[in-house]
Every structure is written in structure tokens, then in C-alpha cells.
Amino acid sequence: MSWFTNAISSSLGRKLLMALTGLFLIVFLVVHLIGNFQLLHHDGGEAFNIYAKFMTSNPLIKTTSYLLYATFIIHIVWGIGLVMSNKKARPVGYNVTKGSTNSTWSSRNMGLLGTIIFIFLVIHLKNFWYEMHWGGIPTVAYAGESYNDLYTVTATAFSEWWIVAIYTVSMIALMFHLYHGFSSAFQTLGLNHPKYNPLIKGVGYGFAIIVPALFAVIPIIMFYQSI
Amino acid sequence: MKITLKVWRQKNDKDKGSLVTYQLDDISEDMSFLEMFDVLNNQLERKGEAPIAFDHDCREGICGACSMYINGKPHGPKQTTTCQLHMRSFKDGDTIVVEPWRAKAFPVIKDLVVDRSAFDRVISSGGYVSVNTGGIPDANEIPIPKKIADEAFDAATCIGCGACVAACKNASAMLFVSAKVSQLALLPQGKVEGKTRVENMVAQMDEEGFGACTNTGACSAECPKGISLENIARLNREYFGAKAKSDNQ
Numbered sequence: 117m118s119w120f121t122n123a124i125s126s127s128l129g130r131k132l133l134m135a136l137t138g139l140f141l142i143v144f145l146v147v148h149l150i151g152n153f154q155l156l157h158h159d160g161g162e163a164f165n166i167y168a169k170f171m172t173s174n175p176l177i178k179t180t181s182y183l184l185y186a187t188f189i190i191h192i193v194w195g196i197g198l199v200m201s202n203k204k205a206r207p208v209g210y211n212v213t214k215g216s217t218n219s220t221w222s223s224r225n226m227g228l229l230g231t232i233i234f235i236f237l238v239i240h241l242k243n244f245w246y247e248m249h250w251g252g253i254p255t256v257a258y259a260g261e262s263y264n265d266l267y268t269v270t271a272t273a274f275s276e277w278w279i280v281a282i283y284t285v286s287m288i289a290l291m292f293h294l295y296h297g298f299s300s301a302f303q304t305l306g307l308n309h310p311k312y313n314p315l316i317k318g319v320g321y322g323f324a325i326i327v328p329a330l331f332a333v334i335p336i337i338m339f340y341q342s343i
Numbered sequence: 344m345k346i347t348l349k350v351w352r353q354k355n356d357k358d359k360g361s362l363v364t365y366q367l368d369d370i371s372e373d374m375s376f377l378e379m380f381d382v383l384n385n386q387l388e389r390k391g392e393a394p395i396a397f398d399h400d401c402r403e404g405i406c407g408a409c410s411m412y413i414n415g416k417p418h419g420p421k422q423t424t425t426c427q428l429h430m431r432s433f434k435d436g437d438t439i440v441v442e443p444w445r446a447k448a449f450p451v452i453k454d455l456v457v458d459r460s461a462f463d464r465v466i467s468s469g470g471y472v473s474v475n476t477g478g479i480p481d482a483n484e485i486p487i488p489k490k491i492a493d494e495a496f497d498a499a500t501c502i503g504c505g506a507c508v509a510a511c512k513n514a515s516a517m518l519f520v521s522a523k524v525s526q527l528a529l530l531p532q533g534k535v536e537g538k539t540r541v542e543n544m545v546a547q548m549d550e551e552g553f554g555a556c557t558n559t560g561a562c563s564a565e566c567p568k569g570i571s572l573e574n575i576a577r578l579n580r581e582y583f584g585a586k587a588k589s590d591n592q
Contacts, residue, residue, distance in 0.1 A: 202513035205554030216413030308576030
């Protein structure tokens with residue numbers, strides 16, 4: 117197996133891991149977003165709470181969630197490692213640089229954008245994921261069955277303007293991260309072909325703008341509902 | 344035209360170095376950037392000062408020796424080599440900052456001269472064909488589609504100047520290595536040793552201390568030969584394909 121560890125620890129292999137985990141996280145974003153729409157049902161949170169219970173009890177989804185945790189950890193740890201070793205490749209910098217003339221801002225700041233998203237992730241997991249699993253959150257009963265009332269926890273959080281502000285800023289960071297990351301992942305996988313490049317770029321840009329925007333709009337709607 | 348030059352001066356690889364300012368008053372806009380440096384060096388020598396060391400050779404844009412990082416871009420504002428950059432690309436009264444390539448793998452030897460032998464070691468690790476190809480074959484004996492021949496030739500136009508490394512925020516040599524892998528991987532003569540070649544060249548590239556690729560595209564945008572990012576995608580395909588299928592452990 118030395119060939120495998122050798123390949124994975126090379127500069128190309130580390131990028132491959134970033135691309136594969138990144139694409140998996142992109143798929144996860146879609147699933148997460150579809151779930152979030154349950155928050156907008158005007159049913160006092162019933163649809164969302166039922167959905168939340170399903171997501172934390174279904175064995176298939178639980179198994180997938182462990183894969184997801186691992187994916188997040190690999191993407192973050194390998195990302196930090198790459199940024200650090202890339203910095204080492206240029207110990208003495210330039211006095212004058214004009215990066216904006218040859219590359220996009222987001223492509224040069226993936227580490228910074230990733231850091232913002234990571235900080236968001238810690239806050240986000242503490243607010244909801246931790247509370248759902250280990251926090252003492254109130255329960256409600258629908259048709260005689262007891263459910264954790266995650267909807268009320270969410271609605272309470274999104275009635276605070278500063279939490280909504282953090283979420284909105286973080287989603288803007290995610291927008292820029294995906295703006296480069298989506299098509300970059302395909303390039304790293306070696307999928308570069310004049311026939312498909314416009315499609316990959318187009319879908320990537322569309323995804324980068326639409327998905328974070330939809331994520332951000334839900335807390336904003338809930339904030340206005342609370343006032 | 345009048346030009347203010349801020350040039351990186353560094354006595355040797357141990358010296359810390361700094362930017363030194365020079366005023367030039369009588370520069371023709373038809374001069375190449377290197378000829379402007381020749382004028383400056385003549386003036387310095389007349390004053391008994393050490394001339395600025397810089398790499399140059401063919402002055403025809405084909406050798407890739409003239410490494411200068413000019414006003415924040417390798418080879419200056421035009422997508423060409425420094426020798427093919429003319430003073431008319433600047434305005435009268437401009438201040439121009441000239442620095443050496445910056446990369447761990449390209450240590451500064453003196454002033455603007457860096458040691459680019461890391462590229463030579465990457466080539467020695469596999470950038471060649473060692474099979475005996477015999478005498479000159481008849482035309483079209485080995486059928487190669489025109490498109491493939493063109494792609495291989497485009498990759499082969501890489502002059503190994505190092506602008507890709509200089510431009511990359513990670514000082515990555517990915518564009519150079521991908522061009523050198525591609526020019527051979529596309530052709531039947533090169534395919535024979537293809538897997539071992541890409542494995543060895545990537546290993547050597549990493550050992551030299553070049554960074555990884557973030558796909559910013561800065562390398563290709565600054566490459567005087569316009570080497571395409573498609574080559575980096577091909578390098579990725581060749582490398583992972585080789586790692587999965589080659590006999591090397």
C-alpha cells in the first residue's frame with residue numbers, strides 16, 4: 117500500500133483529497149438546504165421537527181453523517197496543511213504583487229474564506245447540532261409521539277439580529293469559496309475539456325450564488341417573522 | 344523618457360538584500376527592458392559601482408533566461424519574456440520595481456539571478472525518452488492525429504523560464520511539470536515510459552519544495568508561451584492513473 121500513501125501525500129494527492137471531499141460537501145449543501153425549507157412551513161415547526169428527528173434517528177442517514185464528519189475534518193485539516201506548506205514554498209515574498217491582473221480574488225483567498233466558514237461551522241454546530249444531540253431542548257408531541265422542538269431553538273436564535281448577521285456574512289464567504297472551489301475541484305480531478313468547461317464553470321457559478329443565497333434567506337425571513 | 348528604477352540588490356545568497364533606487368534620464372522607448380538595464384549597468388560601472396547581475400541569453404524570447412519580476416508581475420506588464428518587453432510599455436516618469444523570482448526552490452544567487460537548477464533536476468528525473476527510437480522514420484509511419492501533435496507541440500513550447508512559479512501564490516511548478524509531462528505523454532514514443540515518468544517527476548517536484556496548485560490560473564495568465572491549464576488537468580490524470588496502474592510500489 118506504500119504506493120497509495122505515497123500518492124495521497126504528494127502535492128497532487130493532497131489536492132485530490134481536497135477536491136473529493138469538497139465535492140461531497142457540495143452535495144451535502146444541497147441536502148441540507150432542502151431540509152432547511154421545512155422551517156418555512158407555517159405549521160409551528162411540525163414539519164421541521166419531524167424532519168429533524170428523522171435525520172438523527174434513521175440508521176442510513178446516521179451512517180452517512182459519520183462519513184460527513186470525516187469529510188469535514190479531512191477537508192479542514194488537509195486545507196490547513198496545504199496552506200501552511202504552500203506558504204513555506206515562498207519564504208521571502210515580493211514587495212509588489214499584482215495578483216488581481218492574473219487571477220480571481222476568491223482563488224487567492226481560499227484559506228481565508230475557509231477559515232471564516234470554519235468559525236461559522238463551530239458556532240452553527242454549537243447552536244443547533246450540539247443542542248439537538250446533547251442539549252436539554254424542550255420537546256413537543258405530534259399525534260402522541262414526542263419530538264425535540266428544534267424549531268423553537270432555531271426560531272429563537274434567528275430572532276437575534278446579530279446571529280442572522282453572522283449567518284449572512286458566513287454565507288457570503290461560502291459564496292466566494294464555492295465560486296472558485298466548484299470548478300477547481302473538477303480541474304484537480306483532471307476533468308478539463310473545452311466541450312464541458314463552460315458547463316462546469318456555469319453550473320459552478322450558478323451554484324455558488326444560488327445555494328448560499330437560499331441558505332442566507334431563511335434566517336432573514338425568520339427574523340422578520342419574529343418582529 | 345525618465346524612469347525611476349527600484350531594483351533588488353543582494354550581494355550573495357547569504358546577504359539579506361534590499362531595494363535600491365536608480366534614476367535614468369535618457370531612455371529610448373524603443374529599448375528593450377534588458378537594454379535599459381545595460382545602460383544602467385554601464386553608468387554604474389563608470390561610477391565604479393558593481394553592475395546589477397541579471398540572467399539573459401538569447402534576447403529573442405526563446406531561452407527563458409531573463410527572469411525579472413517587474414511591477415508585481417513576472418516579465419512585467421506584457422505576457423512575454425523580459426527581453427521582448429519594450430520601454431514603450433511604460434510611461435515617462437514611471438517608477439518600476441524589479442525583483443528576482445521568489446521561491447524556496449529558486450534561491451537568489453545575486454541581485455536578480457536565481458538558481459533554477461530545481462527545474463533541471465525535475466527534467467533529469469524523467470523528462471526524456473530513453474528508448475532507442477532508431478533512425479529517421481518515413482513521414483506518417485507513426486500515425487499521430489494533427490490535434491494531438493498540436494497539443495504536444497503547444498506543451499513543448501515551454502521554455503522553462505519559471506514565470507509560472509514566480510506568478511503562483513504557492514510558488515508551484517505545476518504548469519512547468521505538466522507541460523513537460525504532456526509533451527511526451529501525448530505522443531507514442533513518450534507513452535512507453537509514461538507512468539514512471541510522471542511518478543518520478545512529481546516526486547522530484549515535491550522534493551524541490553515547490554507548492555501545490557490552487558488552480559488560480561495565474562501561471563497560465565503570465566506564461567510567455569501561453570501554456571494552458573489543460574496541461575495541469577492532464578498531469579493530474581496521468582499521475583493518478585499511473586499511481587493506480589503502474590508496477591512501481
